[in-house]
Amino acid sequence: MSQTLTLGPETLHALPSGALWWPARRVLAVSDLHLGKSARLARRGGALLPPYETRATLERLEADIAATRPAGVICLGDSFDDTAAAGALEEDAMLWLARLMAGRDWTWIEGNHDPGPIALAGTHRASLTLGALTFRHIADPAQRHEVSGHYHPKARLAGQARPCFLADAARIILPAYGAYTGGLWSHDPALTGLMQPGALAVLTGPKARAIPMPR
Amino acid sequence: MTALPAPLSTWFAARGWALHPHQQAMLDRAAAPATLLIAPTGGGKTLAGFLPSLAELGPAPPPGLHTLYISPLKALTADIRRNLRAPLEGAGLPIRVEDRTGDTGQTARKRQRVDPPHILLTTPESLALLLSYEDAPRMFSTLQRVIVDELHAVAESKRGDQLALLLARLGRLAPGLRRIGLSATVEDPPALARFLAPGTEILLADPGPDPDISMLDTGTPPPWSGGGGRHAIPAILQQVRAHRTTLIFHNTRAQAELFFHDLWLQNEDGLPIAIHHGSLAREQRERVEAAMVEGRLRAVVCTGSLDLGIDWGDVDLVIQVGAPKNVKRLVQRIGRANHRYNAPSKALLVPANRFEVVECQAALDAALARDLDGEPRGSGPRDVLCQHLLIAACAGPFRADDLYAEIRDAAPYHALTRPDFDATLDFVATGGYALRAYDRWQRLKQTGDLWHLRDPRSAALIRQNLGTIIDTETLKVRLKGRFGGTPLGEVEEAFAATLTPGDTFLIGGEVVRYEGLNEMTVEVSRTPGRDPKVAVFNGTKFATSTQLSDRILALLNRPGWPFLPDHTARWLALQRQVSALPRRDRLLVESFPHDGREHLVIYGFAGRNAQQTLGLLVTKQMEDQGLDPLGFVATDYATLVWGLSPVTDAAPLFAAETLRQGLESWLQGNALMKRTFRNVALVAGLIERSHQGRRKTGRQATFSSDILYDTLRKYDPDHLLLQITREEAMRGLIDFARIEDLLARIEGRIDLIRLPRLTPLAAPLFLEPGKVPIHGQGRERLAEAQAQALMAAAGLA
Helix, strand or coil: CCCCEEEECCEEEEEECEEECCCCCEEEEEEECCEEEHHHHHHCCCCCCCCHHHHHHHHHHHHHHHHHCCCCEEEEECCCCCCCHHHCCHHHHHHHHHHHCCCEEEEECCCCCCCCCCCCCEEEECCEECCCCECCCCCCCCCCEEEECCCCCCEEECEEEEHHHHHCCCEEEEECCCCCCCCEEEECCHHCCCCCCCCEEEEECCCEEEEEEEC | CCCHHHHHHHHHHCCCCCCHHHHHHHCCCCCCCEEEECCCCCCHHHHHHHHHHHHHHHCCCCCCCEEEEECCHHHHHHHHHHHHHHHHHHHCCCCEEEEECCCEEEEEEEHHHCCCCCCEEEEEEHHHHHHHHCHHHHHCCCHHHEEECCHHHCCCCHHHHHHHHHHHHHHHHCCCCCEEECCCCCHHHHHHHHHHCCEEEECCCCCCCCCCEECCCCCCCCCCCCCCCHHHHHHHHHHHHHHEEEECCCCCCHHHHHHHHHHHHHHHCCCCCEEEECCCCHHHHHHHHHHHCCCCCEEEECHHHHHCCCCCCCCCCCEECCCCCCCHHHHHHHHCCCCCCCCCCEEEEECCHHHHHHCCCCCHHHHHHCCCCCCCCCCCCCHHHHHHHHHHHHHHCEEEHHHHHHHCCCCCCCCCCHHHHHHHHHHHHHHHCEEEEEEEECCEECCCCCEECCCCHHHHHHHCCCCCCEEECCCEEEEECCCCEEEEEEHHHHHHHHHCCCCCCCCCEEEEEEEEEEEHHHHHHECCCCCEEEEECCCCCCCCCCHHHHHHHHHHHHCCCCCHHHHHHHHHHHHHCCCCCCCCCEEEEEEEEEEEEEEEEEECCCHHHHHHHHHHHHHHHHHCCCCCCCEEECCCCCEEEEEEECCCCCCHHCCHHHHHHHHHCCCCCEEEEEEHHHHHHHCCCCCCCCHHHHHHHCCCCCCCHHHHHHHHHHHCCCCHHHHHHHHHHHHCCCHHHHHHHHHHCCCCCCEEEEEEECCCCHHHHHHHCCCCECCCHHHHHHHHHHHHHHHHHHCCC
């Protein structure tokens, strides 16, 4: 129950989970996993949140990977809540991640939360261009045919707020995929300034559902 | 026998003022370890509480804190400070009295800890903060007395549970501490006495003459439905003219706003009338309070924000608009009129719609019979305990055994078991998760047998989050202007989210136009003369007590209603004719189409919370049966469900076993549980209160507590906070006990009546705020249709 989106010459699918599937290249893109968030908050002396968000996020990713069988996976930045979180990820989570990565072309795009190189397999890049499309963490208003994350967009439909994709002819912005993530309303100036008139919001949930982007 | 200091007696005598018998009795019992004084409003109750302290402090008080006065209202502490100043200055007694609340400035706070006054006036929340500092033992070592004002109001909530724990702590810091509780009339004085301390003596003051209460004859009948009592404005204005000062109580802020707005449109004499409620800016409220004290106002339209405390002096009439829901609250509100002891209080009830005529009559009968209602409060909730452990840790290292013993001194926690205490401590220290993830980052560490904060800097964060009052998320409303704009008040964030520029709404009695959101402030402009499109906030909702509901049902089933206004009697007769009237021993269920949707009305008379639960349970079954319910709304007497398909057989929906099983399975995923969980998580310190400044910068960092609830449910279903959430929901928002009572009294006798249109009794339900959406197949169908319509409208389909 995905929503088809077109970016330049390419056809992509916004999945209900918040992942983006590019069938032509067999590439799955996810953004803002924020793994290790609860551990980071605890480290700073804050509240001890339920330490299950890494598990919840990886379960979802595993399900998407099982359903799409991608050749490549692109994580569009802020995959870890900070560099220390990447280092502090528990062993079973690391093994799990390694299992998901095995046999796949895995790319970690740098985010603002996890900028430095991290001790994980896969390719680490500031951005990645595949054919007509460029994948980066934060949208660049000057670019076209670009897939990014960072903003955690959300929108409301029938009284319910849901994380959403934003899409126009120039770019697609992915919702945050991580379990413990908040959102930024699509009508926030940061987003209305970035997206063209006529942009769509594709809401995640039981099925991916497109509406005109609420401004 | 304790005597007043001579200068004070002289000052009183000079003003021709003599002690009431119960005030003298308080002096006589000054040595008692704990006393509960129950006296009507206007009896000089607060002064009675202070007299033993003034007597002990005398003309040459030694330095150090002697008396702590705790009130549930900030405004009350300031008022008491003013009231004490006159006699103390008049008598030339060098007794220092200061207040300490959330409004006290930083400098004064620091000074008070170093050099405390003789008498400190504070709130439970500020006391929690004071006790969280490392110097608390020094500050409170000289404490002799503690006075808890409005004990009846405090003891009914989590604030009371917290206060009990704080008093237990004070008892350890200041052995020999004597306690005084001051309370309005309550249904169970011994229970309240136990709350204060074991062995508390009860002192009952003369309750005074019977109040003079009646229903206001408005000429025009109240509307068929809705609330607010606007039909009564001419009659109310006439009463305001005929009295010195009138308090006009409303049950919700929204109703108070709408009423106040319309009142001014009809206030042709320009009588000075103001509005006072908890969502108005503090500056606004203070202006009203000051004007009231100076006698410059003829009336104040208000809500529960004026239920307690502040001695208005000149109030000679109380008008209650809307059904009072609870007899005890009505009696206490009536007491606001005529603060002169031994004069009857005068009050008028104004039913806001026809159903409330019945409810008001039932309440009036009960008030005259002095038949007060109330439910016993169970043992103290453990989220408050979690916070108390955090307070203890902030104050310094503690031994678990000592703290456990201290906590059991507090009445609500007297039965706390050691395993429950240990589980709470484990939650505070490690998070208490099945997955032990935080060994390195524990909040509390144990060194030897002492527990202490791992990171002392976290104390600041804990202190910012103290307290058990949970505010709804609100945004400030300001007039758009070059200099920051005048503050008008606050609206709920959820309400603000529905506004688009150009929408008009009411706040502070004026119509404003929504201009936009600037940072975290709602900017508006004035648009006089325009009809407000939308009303503000849901405000406080009370559940009608069991006793009052029973009185209402009995009243409905009279053969006729000659004692009710004719319009209401005819309305009930019409309901009896087209449908039926609800009975105590049967369950009336109506089904009818209206406005393109199917509706089901369940007249359970089980109180708002239980009716809400019933709504959740019934809609769950309707969902399973493919009836596509879309949402429901509950009042104290009925639940209205709307959906896409009609119900043809009601009996299966109300089978006791099915309801109980349904409760178990759905308790988990519903919105009420999530709301309860959020409150529990805030009090227990799992999540932080959103502070305006922090929210501004960390928009994407804050996420819904619903996510935490879902995560815990999935991965750690036995977690302490889920247990607490469940307990709280069962007695608060869920109130399944009253559903069981309902099922027991109807014994399966259910009357489903199918009707062509909505019925007279169902009509008010359609205007109820607080609708609960059902996120099921029906809503998915609607969301789909709405998405398609939006796409089509935008030419994108």
